[in-house]
Amino acid sequence: MVLKIALAVAVAMFIFRLGLTVLRMLATPIPEPPPAGELRKVKLQYRCSLCGTEVRMTVAPDEAPVPPRHCMDDMELQQTEDL
Template sequence: MAFVLQLLIALLIFVVVLGGGVSILRLLGRGQPTPPPAGEMRKVNLRYRCDICGAELRMTLADEEMPEAPRHCQDEMRLVTPVE
């Protein structure tokens, strides 16, 4: 009787692991999402710096002319490019 119970538990674990693996492979097999329609992204030339660690970021495309500052080290980065 104990052998049958162990076999059922092993079969259940196998089905759960197999289902998880198949779902992950389906997600990977979907491919790239379609890009946004032309004209929605704007060219910008903004540079940001993290005050905590000094990391710098250059933003070249954004969905608006003056986008919200990105976050780094759990804090907003500081804009260092002069705004025209």
């Protein structure tokens, strides 16, 4: 009986903390993007090999950014054009 109460309290505390963490994350302002000077203009086209969706990336933190993900998988780089 005592154990059950202790367990219930522990679970309640855990859920309470989880809620607080989520609230804190929601309350935290989204970090500012780096200054424009640090971003590179790129012209990369990616294609999702699973569903065929294509996206074009125009700005990235560097010239070889991590490919975006779609359908739970990395998208394939289609073409690279120098501006």
